[in-house]
Amino acid sequence: xxxNLPLLLIRILVGIVFLTEGILKFVLPDELGAGRFxxxxxxxxxxxxxxxxxxxxxxxxxxxxNLYTGEAxxxxxxxxxxxxxxxxxPILLGHSLGHFGVPKNLPHTxxxxxxxxxxxxxAMLFSLIAILTDSGVxxxxxxxxxxxx
Numbered sequence: 001x002x003x004n005l006p007l008l009l010i011r012i013l014v015g016i017v018f019l020t021e022g023i024l025k026f027v028l029p030d031e032l033g034a035g036r037f038x039x040x041x042x043x044x045x046x047x048x049x050x051x052x053x054x055x056x057x058x059x060x061x062x063x064x065x066n067l068y069t070g071e072a073x074x075x076x077x078x079x080x081x082x083x084x085x086x087x088x089x090p091i092l093l094g095h096s097l098g099h100f101g102v103p104k105n106l107p108h109t110x111x112x113x114x115x116x117x118x119x120x121x122x123a124m125l126f127s128l129i130a131i132l133t134d135s136g137v138x139x140x141x142x143x144x145x146x147x148x149x
Contacts, residue, residue, distance in 0.1 A: 007134050010127045015064025017124060018076055022056030025049055040086050041099045052079060063131060070137030073128045080124050088118040 025033040033053065037045035055075050062072035086100045092114035095102065102109060108116070115122075 007130065010130055011063050011066065011069070014076070014124060014127045014131060015060045015062075017120075018056045018060030018079075019064065020060075022053045022058075022060055025053030025056070041101075042086065055079060070132055070135030073132040073135060074137070077125070077128050077132070080121055080128060084118060084121050084125070088114055088121060091117050 021032070029035060029049065034045040034049040037049045037052075042048055056079060059072035059075045062068050063076070085097070090097045090100050090102045091106065091109050092111065094109035106113065106117070
């Protein structure tokens with residue numbers, strides 16, 4: 001148990017964060033759901049936000065319960081990488097990335113501004129990589145994901 005405790009704590013943190021964020025997309029749709037997705041510039045926000053919310057709820061619960069943890073981590077990695085690209089990379093660059101812009105009231109851009117604004121996203125990114133690495137999920141032609149050993 002003691003050897004597994006660090007990863008257990010990481011799974012609890014990641015599961016709670018994504019489960020909560022998924023629920024909040026439905027509870028506060030204008031702030032954190034479709035309204036936010038539209039403000040960011042994501043396509044079809046009325047469809048995309050609920051879909052992402054469902055992925056976050058199901059995958060967050062799976063990580064929390066240690067069920068299909070590797071597969072859930074892959075889905076959540078897609079969510080967090082998209083969040084980083086659409087909301088944090090423009091901060092790092094100091095200008096828009098395509099139609100994803102820098103927030104108006106942001107006092108600092110560049111590396112320090114990015115690290116400050118992206119701290120939670122980066123923590124989730126690296127935590128998900130740790131969960132995925134520990135899960136034993138294998139990718140590629142030699143080991144299809146549906147044939148675990």
